[in-house]
Structure formats: structure tokens, C-alpha cells
Amino acid sequence: MIKLKNISKVYRTKTIETTALNDIDLHVAKGEFLSIMGPSGCGKSTLLNIMGLLDEPSNGSIVVDGQSITKYASKATAKFRNEKLGFIFQSFHLISDLSVIDNVELPLLYRKISGKERRRLAAEALESVGLINRKGHFPNQLSGGQKQRVAIARAIVGKPAIILADEPTGNLDSVMGDEVMAILTRLNEDLGTTIVMVTHDERMAKKTHRLIRLYDGSQVATASLA
Amino acid sequence: MFLNYIKLAWRVLARRKFFTFITLFGISFTLGILMVFLSFLQSELGTSAPMKHKDDFVWISQVQLIRNVIDTIPVVDSMMQNGAMVFDTVSYDYKERSSGQSNSEINCQLAEKYLIGLPSAEYVTIFNSSYTNDVFVNGVKITINALMGDPNYWKVFNHKILEGRTIDQDDMDNAAQVIVISTKTAREYFGVTSGVLDRELKMDGKTFKVIGLYPDNSKIVDIISPDAVVPYTIYNMENQDSYYFGGFGAMLKKRDGATTQKLKEEIYHAASTIPIDHPDNNWEMNEVNFKPAATYNEAYAQGIYYEDKAEDSHQIMSFIVYGLLLFFILLPTLNLINLNVSRIMDRSSEIGVRKAFGAHQGNIVVQFIVENILQTFIGGLLGLILAFLLISLINSGGLLGDAILKLNTKFFIYSFFGTLLFGILSGFIPALKMSRLQIVNALKRK
Numbered sequence: 001m002i003k004l005k006n007i008s009k010v011y012r013t014k015t016i017e018t019t020a021l022n023d024i025d026l027h028v029a030k031g032e033f034l035s036i037m038g039p040s041g042c043g044k045s046t047l048l049n050i051m052g053l054l055d056e057p058s059n060g061s062i063v064v065d066g067q068s069i070t071k072y073a074s075k076a077t078a079k080f081r082n083e084k085l086g087f088i089f090q091s092f093h094l095i096s097d098l099s100v101i102d103n104v105e106l107p108l109l110y111r112k113i114s115g116k117e118r119r120r121l122a123a124e125a126l127e128s129v130g131l132i133n134r135k136g137h138f139p140n141q142l143s144g145g146q147k148q149r150v151a152i153a154r155a156i157v158g159k160p161a162i163i164l165a166d167e168p169t170g171n172l173d174s175v176m177g178d179e180v181m182a183i184l185t186r187l188n189e190d191l192g193t194t195i196v197m198v199t200h201d202e203r204m205a206k207k208t209h210r211l212i213r214l215y216d217g218s219q220v221a222t223a224s225l226a
Numbered sequence: 227m228f229l230n231y232i233k234l235a236w237r238v239l240a241r242r243k244f245f246t247f248i249t250l251f252g253i254s255f256t257l258g259i260l261m262v263f264l265s266f267l268q269s270e271l272g273t274s275a276p277m278k279h280k281d282d283f284v285w286i287s288q289v290q291l292i293r294n295v296i297d298t299i300p301v302v303d304s305m306m307q308n309g310a311m312v313f314d315t316v317s318y319d320y321k322e323r324s325s326g327q328s329n330s331e332i333n334c335q336l337a338e339k340y341l342i343g344l345p346s347a348e349y350v351t352i353f354n355s356s357y358t359n360d361v362f363v364n365g366v367k368i369t370i371n372a373l374m375g376d377p378n379y380w381k382v383f384n385h386k387i388l389e390g391r392t393i394d395q396d397d398m399d400n401a402a403q404v405i406v407i408s409t410k411t412a413r414e415y416f417g418v419t420s421g422v423l424d425r426e427l428k429m430d431g432k433t434f435k436v437i438g439l440y441p442d443n444s445k446i447v448d449i450i451s452p453d454a455v456v457p458y459t460i461y462n463m464e465n466q467d468s469y470y471f472g473g474f475g476a477m478l479k480k481r482d483g484a485t486t487q488k489l490k491e492e493i494y495h496a497a498s499t500i501p502i503d504h505p506d507n508n509w510e511m512n513e514v515n516f517k518p519a520a521t522y523n524e525a526y527a528q529g530i531y532y533e534d535k536a537e538d539s540h541q542i543m544s545f546i547v548y549g550l551l552l553f554f555i556l557l558p559t560l561n562l563i564n565l566n567v568s569r570i571m572d573r574s575s576e577i578g579v580r581k582a583f584g585a586h587q588g589n590i591v592v593q594f595i596v597e598n599i600l601q602t603f604i605g606g607l608l609g610l611i612l613a614f615l616l617i618s619l620i621n622s623g624g625l626l627g628d629a630i631l632k633l634n635t636k637f638f639i640y641s642f643f644g645t646l647l648f649g650i651l652s653g654f655i656p657a658l659k660m661s662r663l664q665i666v667n668a669l670k671r672k
Contacts (some may be wrong), residue, residue: 049665054664054666055664055666078584078585081582081584083584087583093575095576095579097234097237097238102233106579106580106583107583109230110584110585110589111584115230154583
């Protein structure tokens with residue numbers, strides 16, 4: 001589903017060159033639930049961002065769902081991102097000016113779908129995360145766990161083949177973290193959605209199919225957990 | 227999608243109350259003040275009746291007598307030789323300077339003789355605008371600022387005649403006690419604004435018969451909007467000061483095809499033919515001029531900021547007026563850009579999220595522009611209301627004397643679209659910049 005070949009990411013300033021990722025080769029299979037672990041600053045989020053086409057690698061090639069990605073700022077890539085990928089962020093990134101249902105609807109705005117259909121799909125996504133009764137609320141009226149569930153609903157509303165989650169339980173307590181993890185697991189098992197999750201939490205990582213570990217931008221270990 | 231942008235824009239405005247207030251205040255206040263300022267300019271310097279031909283006018287309000295003297299300045303070239311001053315050559319320099327001048331309003335006959343019949347003038351009207359009289363109506367004093375004029379007054383100024391007729395040559399020849407009054411005078415003197423023909427108006431110990439009625443065109447400049455007009459031949463010409471000076475002024479309307487500059491030159495030439503050796507010249511003056519021989523706008527500017535040459539006054543006033551206009555527009559625009567930049571920067575995470583979920587650069591730019599258009603539109607409407615209130619306040623309070631301001635829809639539309647354009651541009655530049663951000667960087671910004 002996702003093929004990374006010789007991926008490197010180097011940040012350069014006038015005086016310093018920092019290697020965030022060093023020659024990463026990775027293949028994520030369709031329907032796989034992969035977790036990425038490693039110490040802070042090892043390049044986990046950078047790797048996830050590159051897989052999600054949110055960031056460009058300095059070197060290497062990337063193929064997502066059979067499509068080789070070269071132009072990151074193009075309309076076609078934006079469309080591809082919209083249709084194939086869903087994102088969950090540690091700090092939720094909900095838009096505070098929009099209600100819960102409007103936040104969930106957001107990915108559908110960039111598709112040719114009627115307003116009525118958008119509403120129906122957004123309600124369905126909210127239903128699946130158990131927050132339909134909160135659809136008219138605004139993000140600042142929700143708890144952290146609820147915010148993340150709204151973010152999950154937003155990520156799945158467009159029925160993407162791949163979900164990329166950057167520490168989705170990082171800002172939550174263990175109970176809420178478990179709830180969010182349960183939703184992700186269900187998504188993976190019931191709908192066959194491919195999920196790549198960055199986490200610091202060993203307990204959460206153990207619930208996935210495979211774990212890779214990064215250290216200083218390099219892949220140092222892979223463990224199959226399924 | 228578009229509807230969604232409007233919905234979002236509305237919510238953003240509603241939820242960011244402080245930003246919205248500052249922005250709307252800036253836009254509406256700017257538009258409001260601009261409208262009032264332009265209404266005033268339009269009222270004073272526009273070409274609406276009775277000033278339709280305003281740009282063809284050359285205005286003369288005074289005659290000027292000047293005494294020029296020639297100073298002789300000896301120039302001595304000298305040098306020091308062996309400690310002693312040695313004189314070499316002596317030459318003489320001659321410099322003309324004005325050692326005295328006398329200005330006053332023009333003698334009527336002088337104006338008639340030297341200003342009527344200039345080739346570039348289509349019409350010349352000669353008038354005395356200081357025929358101000360207090361009259362009593364039912365024990366209440368009213369002041370009538372009347373103008374002593376001639377038939378051409380109505381050809382130069384296109385007052386609409388509501389009833390009756392204007393002064394004709396017979397009235398002039400017979401020094402008829404007839405009067406054409408404004409609706410203001412009709413209202414104040416007769417208590418009606420129509421049906422006043424053939425009624426009698428007593429003023430200055432005379433009984434005038436009303437022969438015409440024209441609408442009140444309130445302006446600051448009294449010759450344009452007198453309360454009434456009578457033939458100047460009723461004036462006792464013996465009361466004039468001298469051969470040169472009297473209480474009169476003149477407005478010349480240039481002929482089609484001629485220029486105001488050509489007309490001015492003809493006026494200067496006519497002045498140079500006025501005899502200077504008349505016995506009334508008892509101050510040894512040796513030059514005579516008509517002043518200011520200026521276009522209407524130049525004379526108006528000179529009334530506010532006096533320079534010897536009316537053209538210079540006009541140039542300075544234009545600079546000030548355009549400077550003020552630019553200031554009125556530029557200051558809030560820069561403020562708006564500044565606010566928009568920080569507002570959009572503030573929402574970089576939103577831009578990141580939108581792009582992550584499929585928005586392309588164009589979607590982002592359009593979204594912010596829609597927000598700005600909505601914001602400017604609301605600001606524009608508030609500005610219109612503000613301008614309307616300010617103008618009503620100025621008119622009802624008589625803050626500008628008799629001048630009545632009118633809301634000029636043409637200017638409003640121009641200013642509105644101007645502000646809209648600035649709104650779009652001020653949103654476009656930061657939105658474009660932010661939309662180009664890499665998603666990952668946009669998401670990282672707080």
C-alpha cells in the first residue's frame with residue numbers, strides 16, 4: 001500500500017545540516033496496522049508526514065496505492081490526498097470556528113458532493129465514533145478524548161484507504177487512549193483500512209500488527225506483533 | 227463549497243469579535259468620513275445645478291492698483307592695492323518693485339466697459355453680492371442675502387426656474403423693482419414655497435415685485451446661492467468709491483472652443499488698457515489689474531489658502547485635498563493589511579489541516595478572499611449608514627453654514643469598490659503566501 005525506498009530527509013541551514021531520516025526502506029501492506037516507535041527527535045513524525053505527502057523527502061521515492069508521488073504541491077496530489085489518506089494528529093487540529101459536524105465534513109468540501117450528502121456522511125462518521133449527540137458543539141466544548149474522536153471521524157469520513165495517526169493517544173489519559181485505540185483497531189479490522197501510527201506508548205504499539213523502531217533517523221528494528 | 231465559505235466567514239467574524247470590530251470600524255469609519263468629505267467637495271466644487279458650467283468660469287472679484295517703482299542699485303567694483311582701496315568701475319542695476327497697492331471690488335461701469343465683449347467670453351455677468359438686508363415678517367427678523375445681478379447671471383449659473391421668469395434687459399434698462407427669489411426666501415418671507423409670483427416683497431425701503439422663483443441651492447459661496455436677485459441698475463452708482471473701485475465682481479463663462487487660459491489672457495490685456503491717469507488715481511499708482519482672474523476652483527482655493535497667484539493656491543489646495551484623500555484611504559488600508567496578515571497567520575494550522583485533507587492553494591486563497599469580501603461588504607454598509615447619519619447631522623445642525631450636503635451614490639459606489647479591492651488585495655497577498663506554506667510547516671505554527 002505504501003512503499004518507501006531510500007527515503008532521506010535532511011534539514012539544512014547556513015551552518016548546520018541535520019539528518020532527520022536516513023535511507024529508510026519500508027513497505028506497508030494493504031490492511032496492515034503498523035506502529036512506529038522511537039525516542040523524541042528520531043524522525044517518527046517526519047516519516048509519517050512523508051508517507052502522508054505532507055512533507056517532501058530530500059531523497060528517495062514513494063509510492064502510495066500504486067501511485068508514484070513526485071509533485072507535492074500539485075492539484076492532483078491534493079486530490080489524491082483527499083481521496084486516499086486520512087490524518088489524525090496528536091493535538092487534534094480541529095478548527096475552532098467550526099462546529100463538530102462542520103469539522104468532520106471538511107474533507108468532503110473538496111469533493112464534488114452535495115451538501116445534503118456531506119451532512120449524511122459526516123453524521124455517519126460521527127455516529128461511528130459515538131459523538132452524534134455532540135454534532136452542534138464547538139471543539140472548545142469537548143474533552144480531549146472527544147476531540148480526538150471527532151478528529152478520527154474527520155479522518156474516516158471520506159473513507160480513505162490509509163489512515164496516518166501521529167501519536168493519537170499522546171494527549172489523552174489511558175482510558176480515553178484505550179477508547180481511541182479501540183476505534184482505530186475496529187476500523188482496521190472491520191473496514192480493512194491501512195493504518196500507520198506513531199506512538200510513544202508501548203502498550204498501544206503492542207495492539208498493532210507490526211512495530212518498527214527508529215533511532216537517529218534510521219530504522220533499527222522491526223517486530224511482527226500479529 | 228462557496229456557501230460553505232460564506233458560512234465559515236460569517237462564523238469567523240462572529241467568533242473573533244475584537245478583530246471584527248476593529249476591522250469593521252476601520253472600513254466603515256473610513257468610508258463614512260470619505261463620503262462626507264467627498265459630499266462636501268461635490269457640494270462646493272461639483273457641476274450640479276447651478277454650477278453646471280463651473281469649469282468654464284473665470285472669476286474676477288477685485289481690481290488692483292499697483293505702484294511700481296524702479297530702484298537704482300549702484301554696483302562698485304573695487305580692490306585693495308598697497309593697503310589702500312582702489313576704485314575701479316561703477317555700474318548700475320535697475321530693479322522694479324511694488325511699493326504699494328490697493329485692492330477692492332470693481333466699479334460697475336469699469337467692469338461693463340472692460341469685461342464685456344472679450345472674444346473668448348460667451349457670457350459675462352456683473353454683480354454686487356453684498357446687498358444684504360434685514361426685513362421683518364410678523365415681527366420676526368429675517369436676513370435676505372440678495373445679489374444685484376443682470377440677465378446673464380442666469381446664463382452663467384443654471385439655476386432651475388420653478389416659477390415665472392428671470393431678470394431681462396427691460397428690467398435693467400428701467401431699473402425695475404423686480405425680484406427673483408429662492409424657495410428659502412419664499413418660505414421665510416411668504417411662508418410658502420410656491421405660488422409667489424406678483425407678490426410684493428419689501429426690502430431696503432423699496433417694494434419689489436416677485437417675478438421668479440428658483441430652488442435653494444445652499445452653498446458656502448454666496449454668489450452661487452443668493453437668497454434673491456434684483457437688477458443691479460437699482461443701485462445708486464454714485465455710491466461707488468472711485469472710477470476704479472465699486473462693490474462689483476464679475477463671472478465670465480468661456481465660449482465653446484476657447485480656453486479659460488485664453489480668456490484670462492484677454493482679461494489681463496483688457497486691464498492693461500484701463501487708463502491709469504484718471505484723477506481718481508490719487509496715490510500715483512501706475513499699473514492696473516483684475517484679480518484674481520481665476521477659474522472657479524482656483525478662486526475657491528485662494529479663498530481658503532491665499533497665495534498671490536490663484537493658480538498657486540489651487541495647486542497647494544489640490545495637493546492637500548488629494549493628500550487627505552490618500553491619507554483617509556491609505557491609513558486604514560495598511561491597517562487592514564496588517565490585521566489580515568496576523569489574522570491569517572493566526573490560522574496557519576487551519577490552512578495546514580485543510581491542505582492535509584485535500585484543499586489546494588486556490589481553495590485556500592478563495593476562502594480568505596470570500597471572508598474579506600464579506601467583511602468589507604458589511605463594513606461598506608455600515609459606512610453608508612454612518613455617512614448618512616453624519617451628513618444628516620451636519621445639515622440639520624448647520625455645521626457648514628448654508629451648505630447642504632448630499633450623499634453622492636456615485637462616490638459611494640467608487641469608494642465602496644475601492645475598499646472592496648483593497649479588501650481583496652489585502653487578503654489575497656497574505657492568503658497566497660500562507661497557501662504556499664508546506665503543510666507540515668503550517669501545522670507546526672501555533
